[in-house]
Amino acid sequence: MDAARSCAREETTVPLTFTVLVDRDHAWAEAYGVINVPTTIWVDEQDRVVRPPAIAPADDRFIEFTKFSALPHHEQLRAWVRDGVAPMTDQEVRSRREPPDPQLQLARAERRLAMHLRRRGFDDLGAAHLDRALELAPDDWTIQRGSLPVRGKDPFGQDFFDFYQRWESAGRPGYPS
Amino acid sequence: MTVTLVVDGAVHEVPGEVRDGSVLVTPEGLHAATGWALEPEGLCRGDVCIPRYRLADALADALVDVAGVGAVLGRAVAVEPAASIAVLAGAPDDLGATITSGDAPAFTLPDLDGNPVALSDFAGRKKLLLAWSSW
Numbered sequence: 001m002d003a004a005r006s007c008a009r010e011e012t013t014v015p016l017t018f019t020v021l022v023d024r025d026h027a028w029a030e031a032y033g034v035i036n037v038p039t040t041i042w043v044d045e046q047d048r049v050v051r052p053p054a055i056a057p058a059d060d061r062f063i064e065f066t067k068f069s070a071l072p073h074h075e076q077l078r079a080w081v082r083d084g085v086a087p088m089t090d091q092e093v094r095s096r097r098e099p100p101d102p103q104l105q106l107a108r109a110e111r112r113l114a115m116h117l118r119r120r121g122f123d124d125l126g127a128a129h130l131d132r133a134l135e136l137a138p139d140d141w142t143i144q145r146g147s148l149p150v151r152g153k154d155p156f157g158q159d160f161f162d163f164y165q166r167w168e169s170a171g172r173p174g175y176p177s
Numbered sequence: 178m179t180v181t182l183v184v185d186g187a188v189h190e191v192p193g194e195v196r197d198g199s200v201l202v203t204p205e206g207l208h209a210a211t212g213w214a215l216e217p218e219g220l221c222r223g224d225v226c227i228p229r230y231r232l233a234d235a236l237a238d239a240l241v242d243v244a245g246v247g248a249v250l251g252r253a254v255a256v257e258p259a260a261s262i263a264v265l266a267g268a269p270d271d272l273g274a275t276i277t278s279g280d281a282p283a284f285t286l287p288d289l290d291g292n293p294v295a296l297s298d299f300a301g302r303k304k305l306l307l308a309w310s311s312w
Contacts, residue, residue: 099273
């Protein structure tokens with residue numbers, strides 16, 4: 001929670017005008033099928049998803065890595081907010097989604113268990129379950145990258161680049177196009 | 178004795194015990210945490226019942242084995258008997274049905290001050306959900 005608070009302060013130099021929520025257990029991320037950050041999801045007035053989770057950087061600072069330009073996303077967003085133009089049909093939204101595979105669900109359960117164990121002071125037991133999660137989901141960003149700070153590793157250090165290269169060589173599995 | 182059952186991220190302390198490396202809970206505890214109730218015909222929630230004959234590995238005397246329940250429900254389970262804790266993940270079928278329905282799943286999460294905020298607090302408006310991380 002403290003980390004999230006300091007992050008919210010760092011990310012902007014003006015007071016935040018939007019609501020910031022903390023998904024410590026990845027329960028929201030799991031329900032919405034979030035693959036990596038930054039991700040955006042658009043939800044309409046009737047609580048229908050009009051744009052499923054998409055990698056959407058705020059700007060092009062990291063375009064070499066992400067391969068996603070911010071501009072088309074911003075233009076689509078303006079068209080939707082101002083004129084109600086949806087970026088894709090409801091059918092397209094639904095057909096883009098896939099249920100999680102059972103092994104990923106097991107990895108998520110192991111990660112969640114690891115985090116609960118750490119919070120209760122069972123650090124060694126937590127580390128063992130986190131290792132299990134990492135083994136089960138070698139290509140999952142949320143589990144691999146999201147675990148680096150917990151394991152005392154730099155989220156932008158060598159471990160991150162090793163993971164990135166492995167994932168890139170494997171054809172960017174799990175990523176939306 | 179009490180054991181911890183984490184279901185969809187929510188923490189439940191329920192009556193139960195650890196036996197032979199398994200986390201066992203009372204049927205009442207399971208019901209409180211998951212909505213699944215042990216009935217004469219089987220394990221039931223709403224209109225759905227898993228019949229008794231499929232529950233052999235999930236029942237231990239008067240208690241229910243969380244790992245066994247996960248197996249019959251198709252839900253992943255992670256267990257740490259040394260800390261009396263079991264985590265039941267979302268069912269891929271349920272998650273898949275929600276994800277492919279196009280409906281935005283309801284959620285409630287704490288804000289930076291710990292106050293709960295729900296998707297329904299923004300009913301009738303367009304919502305841009307942006308996920309980023311504090312790393």
